[in-house]
Amino acid sequence: MLKTLFRQIRQYRTASVMTPVFTALEVVMDVLIPYVTASLIDKGITAGDIQQVYYHGALMIGMAFLSLAFGIMAGWSSAYASTGFAANLRSAMYRNIQTFAFSDIDKYSTAGLITRMTTDVNSLQNAFQQILRVTVRAPFRLLLSIVMCLIIDARLSLIFLVALIILSFSLYNIISRVARLFQQVFVKYDELNQCVQENIAAIRVVKAFVREDFENSKFSRAAEGLYKLYIKAESLMALNHPIMNMVVYGCIIALSWFGAHYVVDGSLTMGELTSLFTYVMSILMSLMMLSMVFVMLTQSAASARRVSEVIEEQADIVNPDNAVTSIGDGSIEFRGVRFDYQAPPQSTQVGKEGGSRKSALYNVTFSIKSGETIGVIGGTGSGKSTLVSLISRLYDPTRGEVLVGGRNVKEYDMTALREAVSVVLQQNTLFSGTILDNLRWGDSNASLAECQRACQLACADEFIDQMPEGYNSRIEQGGTNVSGGQKQRLCIARALLKKPNILILDDSTSACDTATDAKIRKALNTQLPDMTKIVIAQRILSVRDCDRILVMDNGVVTGFDTHEQLLQTNSLYQEINAIQSEDVGDFDVVTQKGGEA
Numbered sequence: 160m161l162k163t164l165f166r167q168i169r170q171y172r173t174a175s176v177m178t179p180v181f182t183a184l185e186v187v188m189d190v191l192i193p194y195v196t197a198s199l200i201d202k203g204i205t206a207g208d209i210q211q212v213y214y215h216g217a218l219m220i221g222m223a224f225l226s227l228a229f230g231i232m233a234g235w236s237s238a239y240a241s242t243g244f245a246a247n248l249r250s251a252m253y254r255n256i257q258t259f260a261f262s263d264i265d266k267y268s269t270a271g272l273i274t275r276m277t278t279d280v281n282s283l284q285n286a287f288q289q290i291l292r293v294t295v296r297a298p299f300r301l302l303l304s305i306v307m308c309l310i311i312d313a314r315l316s317l318i319f320l321v322a323l324i325i326l327s328f329s330l331y332n333i334i335s336r337v338a339r340l341f342q343q344v345f346v347k348y349d350e351l352n353q354c355v356q357e358n359i360a361a362i363r364v365v366k367a368f369v370r371e372d373f374e375n376s377k378f379s380r381a382a383e384g385l386y387k388l389y390i391k392a393e394s395l396m397a398l399n400h401p402i403m404n405m406v407v408y409g410c411i412i413a414l415s416w417f418g419a420h421y422v423v424d425g426s427l428t429m430g431e432l433t434s435l436f437t438y439v440m441s442i443l444m445s446l447m448m449l450s451m452v453f454v455m456l457t458q459s460a461a462s463a464r465r466v467s468e469v470i471e472e473q474a475d476i477v478n479p480d481n482a483v484t485s486i487g488d489g490s491i492e493f494r495g496v497r498f499d500y501q502a503p504p505q506s507t508q509v510g511k512e513g514g515s516r517k518s519a520l521y522n523v524t525f526s527i528k529s530g531e532t533i534g535v536i537g538g539t540g541s542g543k544s545t546l547v548s549l550i551s552r553l554y555d556p557t558r559g560e561v562l563v564g565g566r567n568v569k570e571y572d573m574t575a576l577r578e579a580v581s582v583v584l585q586q587n588t589l590f591s592g593t594i595l596d597n598l599r600w601g602d603s604n605a606s607l608a609e610c611q612r613a614c615q616l617a618c619a620d621e622f623i624d625q626m627p628e629g630y631n632s633r634i635e636q637g638g639t640n641v642s643g644g645q646k647q648r649l650c651i652a653r654a655l656l657k658k659p660n661i662l663i664l665d666d667s668t669s670a671c672d673t674a675t676d677a678k679i680r681k682a683l684n685t686q687l688p689d690m691t692k693i694v695i696a697q698r699i700l701s702v703r704d705c706d707r708i709l710v711m712d713n714g715v716v717t718g719f720d721t722h723e724q725l726l727q728t729n730s731l732y733q734e735i736n737a738i739q740s741e742d743v744g745d746f747d748v749v750t751q752k753g754g755e756a
Contacts, residue, residue, distance in 0.1 A: 160464060164467055181230075182229070183299055185229035186299045188223070188229065193433075195215050195219050196434055196437070200429060252280075252469045253276070260555075266472075269353070278462075280466060286455055293452050294452055297449045308435060308438050312427055314421075315427075315435060318414055319410065322409070334453045344388050347381070347384050355378070407439075410443065411439065484572045486576065486579040490691070491693075492561070493546075494524055496522070496561060497518065497520055497523075498518070498554065498556050500554070523542075523714075523716055525719050530689050531692075535696070535711065536709070536710055545714075547693060553582075579661065581662050581663065588638070591635060592634060593628075594631070595631060598613065601613070613653075622645050634649075642670070644668075647667050647669070659690065662683070662690055665695045668680075669697065702722075703722040708732070718732055
C-alpha cells in the first residue's frame, strides 16, 4: 500500500524533501531563541550591561526573521507537494478505473468510487502535508527542547520525563480507540454519497411519485449514522485537551516549586528558569501536535487503504500477448458458455473477495453467420444482456469459449474487438455538448456527411432537422433535453459511425414508436446487409423478420430458429406470441411454466 502511494509523489519529490529541511531549520531557530533569551536576561538585564542587551536582542531578531523565512518556504513547498500528490492520486485512480471490465466495476459502488476520489484523497492530501511539516517539526522540536533542558539543568528535566510517560500512555489509549471508529466512518460516507447521487439522478422519478419525504428520511438515516460515529470519535479526541492541560499545569507548578528553590540557593539563574518555562511549553505543545497528527494519520489510514485498493486493482480482462488486431468477419460462435457474475457485497468497502457468485448463463451453444440478423427474446433476467456483453468482451465467460470472426475473443486486442462490435444499450448515455460532439464518439474524424448518413439510417434526422441549430444543437448532460426515443436514435447513429462488423441493439428501440422501430430495422437490413446484427427486444414484432430468433429463459437457450419454426416447436415462444397477440402488453416476465421469472 505505501509503495503504491509513494509512487504518486513522482515529480514532487524535491519539494517533499525540502519541506522537512526547511521545517527543521525553522525549529532550530525557534529552540535557540529561548536560550539566547536566558543570556540576555543574565548577561544583559541582570548584569546591567546594555551592550549585551543590544547584542542578544539583535541576535534574537535575526533568528526570528530566519525562522519566519524558513517557515514560509516550508509552507509553500508542503502545499505544492501535497496538492500535487492529491492530483496524482486522482489521476491514477481515474486511469485505472478506465481499464476496468464490467466485472471490476461491479466490485465497487459508484458512490464508493466517488468518495474515494474526493473525501479519501482530501484526507490523504492533508495527512501528507502534515507528515511533511508537523511530523518533522513536533518530534524534532521535542528532542531539541529536551536536550536544551538537560544542558540547562538535568535535575529539572526529570519533570518532563514523567510528563512524557503520562501523556504517551493517555494518547495511546485514545488513538487506538479512535482508529477503529474512523474505519467505519468512510463506509458511512459511501452510504451518504450513494443516497445523494441516487436522489439527484432520479429527481424526476422522486417528484413524479411524490417520494420527497421518503428520500429525506433515507438521507437523514444515512447522515445520522455518520453523525453518531463522528460524535464518538470527536468525544474521544476531545480528551486530548484536558489531559494536556493537566500535564502542562502540573509541570509548571513542579518547575516553579523546584526552580524557585534552585534560584534561591544559587544553583540556577533567573534567565535559565525563564528559558526552562519556555521549553516546558515547547515540549508539551510538541506532544499535543504529535497526538493530533497520530489521530489524523489514524483517520487517513482508512483512506489510504481505500485509495490504494482502487489503484492496485488488476483488471480481470486484459489484452493477451501478441494480440490479434484484425477481425476477419462478423461471424459469432458460443461453445458451451457458462457465466457467473459476482453479486455486490453488503458493504460498500469491497475488494476482490466481496460478494457472492450467481450463474447467469448455462451451457450456451450456438453459431451466427456473418451478415445475419438475429433476434433475441426472453424475460427479464433471462441473460440476454449478459449474452451480448460476452461478444465484445465486457465480461469473460466462466467456462466455454466465445468466438468472433473464427477466433476466441480472448485472442483479440480489446480496442480492436470493441471497435468491431458496436453495442447500443436500452439506457444509453448522451454527454453534454452538441449533437455532432455526441455522434463523433463513434468516430472522432467523421465528416458532417457521414454523421448525416448515420442519422438517416437511425431515423434521427427526422427530429434533428427540426431543431433550430440542427446538428449543432446542444445536448444537456445526460440528454435531458431530448426524449427517450430521440436519445436512442442518436445512440444508434453514434454506434453506426464506428462502421462495425457486428451491431448489437440491446432493446434500444423500446422508447420508439412501432412505425419508427420498423423503419430503423428496414434501413439497417437493406443498407447494411454485410453487417451482423443482433436485436434484443421484448416485442416479437421487433424480431419476427430476423433471419433467426434466439429464445432465452433463465440463462438457457430454449430455441434458435425462424419465427415460423419457433411458433411450431417452441412452447415459450408460442406463449409470448399468444400474450402479445392479445394486446395485453410486451412480454417481460413469462416463463415456460407460466410463472414469473
